[in-house]
Amino acid sequence: MVDALVVFLPLIGSSVAGLCALASNSSNKDQQRKIEIASQLITCGALLVSMALAWFIFFSITKEGLLRVTEISNWISSGSFEVSWSLRVDSLTAIMMVLVTTVSAMVHIYSIGYMKKDPSIPRFMCYLSLFTFFMLVLVSADNLIQLFFGWEGVGLASYLLIGFWYYKPSANAAAIKAFIVNRVGDFGFALGIFSIFVVFDTVHFDTIFQSVPAKNTYMIEIFGGEFHALTVICLLLFVGAMGKSAQLGLHTWLPDAMEGPTPVSALIHAATMVTAGIFMVARLSPIFEFSETALAVVTIVGATTTIFAATVACTQFDLKRIVAYSTCSQLGYMFFACGVSAYSAGIFHLLTHGFFKAVLFLGAGSVIHAMSDEQDIRKMGGIWKLIPITYVLMWIGSLALAGLPPFAGYFSKDIVLESAWAADTSFGYYAFWMGILAAMLTAFYSWRLIFITFHGKSRADEKVVAHIHESPSTMIGPIIVLAVGAIFSGYLFYSNFVGHDAINFWGQSITILDTHQAINKAHLVPSWVKNLPLNVAILGIFIAYLMYIWRPNLPTILAGKFRWLHLFFYNKWYWDELYTLLFVRPAMRLGWNLWKIGDGLLIDGIGPDGISSAVKRIAKRVAAFQTGYLYHYAFTMLAGLVVLISSYIFVRGG
């Protein structure tokens, strides 16, 4: 009952806000204002209650690592394909629920201030709550189809929110891009689900998990060869995870998604939705554990994304895009943690990241708000005295992100890197070194952002500067709440998530084979491994200080010296250009040709139109026989008679 309330309260809020949006009447200002307030009160209220209940569930569930499943109704049944609507709550779900509802509630409140002057507030609140509902369905799914329901649902909400300012062509393009790139991932996800059904004859988690060991020898025929079934399944599902969590190759939508309002970026594109891929891998750990190949792929993809996104983040100038690439990079950390079977470390980082990245995004939103919607950090500078609270909050977020003690990121990032080392495999070491390098870059780009944005001379024009002001309390309040999480969540939850109490805390929600010891051995790694992340982070901050405070002309010199490398990073490794060249333009051209040449020229040309014109031609010729001259007819008759008689004789005679 409580579980259902947590999930459905946001839906109720969303529906009411949706009705408010439809009832909006822009001609009557007073009434409009009342409707707006009503929609804000109801959605925020629903979310706060939902959040409180989620924390209650969290403490009661994780105390003993319980699992409870509430079936709501049956859903689809066709032959042996049986799917139900049900809520599965265990420690993993409870963690996600807490994160989702907390960040969402804070973002709801923050939006009251941030979207104050927007003409369609109820619609915005409606979409935010709708997203929260789908996300909660996703994390509490008890079967793959319901997971997919939430999965596509959050994709829809993300599409709607990225394109929220529908009059901006760039926002529309980004929204469509996000949806379609995610669909490419979902294509893999769906095929994975089908493979699971073929192999296991069910899509319900418990039944699947129980029979995984028995299916370990099972082979599946796909792509013209026989392969280890569980590996194929995991790889296909992982394609889905890559799409949703913006991993290398399917990441191109995430930076563009920054076209949406900033609260959306904080909630969906940093703290919650993009982590769905990691959640999925952790949820399906009982399957992933049985495929070394799949785990290796997860590790490599995660580690490579980590370093890729970090390099790009170092060269960007759009405030939100820097944070977006940073998100992409951090998601890579979570994935390679899962790849070395340290799921709990991955989820731990997911939780702390949810808090500090939300702080960074909402802080960035506060900066943008202060700068009259300016996002280019080259046009900022020297504003820290004008918005001191935001400045402090950005420091907290960055300290947590860079992994400095005692902030949350310190605990979670360290355990992730330690696990990668402790895995003692070549992939593990690759991930470790990439992670260390990225940790340095993370610290570098975080302080690059802080120094360029807040320090130095002001580069904004006077009008903007005159207008700079600290954000209202509806915006600052939620960031402070989240900042509390960004400071303490690492220290407080360390022993539960990855320390002494972990076994009791996680219960049955994560499975790790005895052969995979990374998380257990993580505490025993050499001390230089333990200290390295912190040292490189400090080094990164120091380099940023050198380049942006001490010698501000250094970056230009370096960019000139390493021109091609800088361009390569600055243009995001040219992924977008590559895809446009490979897929977008050919698809459009092919469609046009198939239409004009395939349908028009060939099918219709030879088919109906061809036949009809041929009939016309023949008819014209035949008509030409009817000349009206008697001697023409007589000649024809004679000729016919000759042919007839001679053929008769010929046949008879022959």
Add this chain to the structure above:
Amino acid sequence: MSEFPLLSILIFLPLVGAVFILSIQGKVEIVARNSRYVALWTASANFLLSLVLWFNFDKSTPKFQFVEYAMWMPNLGIGYHVGVDGISILFVILTTVLTPICVLASWESINSRVKEYMVCFLVLETFMVGMFCALDLILFYTFFEAVLIPMFIIIGVWGGNRRIYAAFKLFLYTLLGSVLMLLAMITMYVDAGTTNIIKLLDHSFPFAMQTWIWLAFLASFAVKVPMWPVHTWLPDAHVEAPTAGSVILAGVLLKFGGYGFLRFSLPMMPDASLMFTPIIFSLSVIAVVYTSLVALAQEDVKKLIAYSSIAHMGFVTAGVFSMTVQGVEGAIYQMLSHGVVSAALFLIVGVIYDRIHTREINAYGGLVNRMPFYSLIFMIFLLASIGLPGTGGFIGEILVLLGVFKVNIWVAIFLATGVILGAAYMLYLYKRLIFGTLTKKRLLKIIDLSPREIAVFSPLLIVTIWMGIYPNSFLNFMHVSVANLLQKVQTSLAKSSVIYLAGG
């Protein structure tokens, strides 16, 4: 079996209404108004009657129910024989739902020859319901072909500029297939000695004969579905047809082919079906990928949706011939949900066409600024069309893909790419029509949905969501009949010692 001739009433009540409309005399406006009301009441009454069917249908038996039989041509053994099973009943209801909606949708957009228009629609309903209920080959053929006549007239009289070309294209394409089907039916009659479909379902035809009959039926059904490459009549017909004509065309007429495969090809010619499955799979895959790409390049709203229909029907043919429970049930489900969703999409196009009188995508843009309700409803049906979970489109697609995946992974993979492309062309369309700023002069005064239009969309909206959230209320009708169908296919295949690997 009920004594009450429910099906006959369902079939012929619209015809009675049509005759009644014909008898209306007087001033043009009064005739028009009265014809509209008579048509609406008749169609609505028929819908309510079909609910009796829904509630009294026994879902536990694969037998035909509500059967009626009367001698028609006794010396040939041809009878008036109707009945429904779990496969056909939902199509009957789909028809009775869509007809009143069509009448209501034409309320204001049709102003010339209203009387004749309404007669055409009611006659069309008679033929369509009759087709789905027919249990006699000749009766089936009669209804199956007769449908063409009112459709031909609707496009040819109330259509757009190139209506004559489109009407003839539709007519000739369908006729070509039908001639072959008639020959096949005569052959079946000669071999089995009966035109009774129930008996024919238990008859086993020799393999060589099956092949030819199967191909002849394919000629007819493939055009109706339509399958690639005999699909080019559809975009033309849709573009030229009046809105309600498109609705019926996409909503019901396209289902004749899929229904035909399920009623005849699969159970009566199982060996041939199995033999030709690779061909059907190939054509389905081509249909999905090819038409999705073509849809991406369209500049005409209706054409785009017409091409998307062909892509969706590609799923149906693949699902039917997967011969798995999920594949077949998914195909039926896909037909039903496509019936509702594509009908709604054509109505959605009709709304703006009625206001601006153009189907050019470029003539629109930024509609959301003045038409929020319209944009919302469009968005929901768009999502259903691209198979978002929670809508009817999802259930059909996922079941078909699941069924096909079991039999042939490659086919499933190619079909699934259609899901990606589907999202691309629909969202691209939506962006061009709805989003952006409203700058075009003609659009500045465009008005949002009227209460009548909302009344048209609401039932479709409810059904679409219902089909996505609780599909079992529809799937439950099919289970026994589909199981029985597949059982039949399996046994006859086992008999003819063809190795067959698929199942539940």
